[in-house]
Amino acid sequence: MSNIIECRSLCFSYSEGGTKTLVLDNLNFEIKPGEKLAIIGQSGCGKSTLLNLIAGLDKPSEGDVLIKSSNIAMLNEKERTELRSENLGFVYQFHHLLNDFSALYNVSLPLLIKNIDKRKAIKLAEDILKKVGLENRLQHKPSQLSGGERQRVAIARAMISEPACLLADEPTGNLDADNANDILDLIIELNDNQNTALIVVTHDSTIANRMDRKLELSNKKLHEV
Ligand SMILES: Nc1ncnc2c1ncn2[C@@H]1O[C@H](COP(=O)(O)OP(=O)(O)OP(=O)(O)O)[C@@H](O)[C@H]1O
Numbered sequence: 193m194s195n196i197i198e199c200r201s202l203c204f205s206y207s208e209g210g211t212k213t214l215v216l217d218n219l220n221f222e223i224k225p226g227e228k229l230a231i232i233g234q235s236g237c238g239k240s241t242l243l244n245l246i247a248g249l250d251k252p253s254e255g256d257v258l259i260k261s262s263n264i265a266m267l268n269e270k271e272r273t274e275l276r277s278e279n280l281g282f283v284y285q286f287h288h289l290l291n292d293f294s295a296l297y298n299v300s301l302p303l304l305i306k307n308i309d310k311r312k313a314i315k316l317a318e319d320i321l322k323k324v325g326l327e328n329r330l331q332h333k334p335s336q337l338s339g340g341e342r343q344r345v346a347i348a349r350a351m352i353s354e355p356a357c358l359l360a361d362e363p364t365g366n367l368d369a370d371n372a373n374d375i376l377d378l379i380i381e382l383n384d385n386q387n388t389a390l391i392v393v394t395h396d397s398t399i400a401n402r403m404d405r406k407l408e409l410s411n412k413k414l415h416e417v
């Protein structure tokens with residue numbers, strides 16, 4: 193089975209005022225269709241940085257990220273955006289919803305960007321918001337939603353394109369145990385029903401334990417745990 197994502201000799205440094213700080217040092221791993229992977233590690237160890245590299249939102253300092261065998265560094269901006277929107281769904285650590293727009297519009301946006309007919313996009317967004325239990329919140333703006341509801345909107349937005357792989361950065365970080373469980377069930381259901389591969393960054397051992405594999409980032413390296 194071919195890999196959805198492959199990281200080869202991946203290194204990343206942040207540069208500030210002429211000083212380089214190495215955050216990720218020579219990471220090698222892959223994820224296969226339908227696989228569930230947890231990435232754990234202390235605050236500041238580079239987990240969000242790693243997800244940003246996988247999604248092509250940052251460029252590796254060295255090494256490669258391949259999405260379905262395409263090396264994202266070899267693509268131009270337009271091709272990279274396309275590859276991302278065809279294959280990846282991203283749930284950010286801080287949901288990143290558009291505050292001035294309704295839940296429905298936020299969720300339909302990935303399809304509108306792909307030039308899918310507006311009515312069709314809105315209908316699909318409505319269906320998926322129902323699926324995450326927000327059928328009564330379609331016109332609410334993010335500021336009118338609870339933290340858990342916002343996170344469900346963010347997951348709906350990531351799911352709408354039926355990505356091959358969902359990248360979720362602390363998807364339950366700001367939620368109470370009940371809401372966190374609901375979100376986790378939702379993500380696992382996506383994996384069960386659509387064989388969506390999952391890469392979940394989490395501090396929560398309950399979540400990590402429900403994944404197939406756990407990788408810990410420490411001292412700039414990834415280790416299987
Ligand atoms: N834009 C930036 N410029 C310089 N350093 C940065 C930048 N973004 C992050 N860093 C540093 O890189 C390191 C890794 O940050 P990152 O956000 O990836 O950590 P994390 O593992 O996701 O942490 P958390 O669990 O708190 O979300 C941190 O030391 C952080 O200070």
Ligand SMILES: [Mg+2]
Binds near residue numbers: 240361
């Ligand atoms: Mg982070």
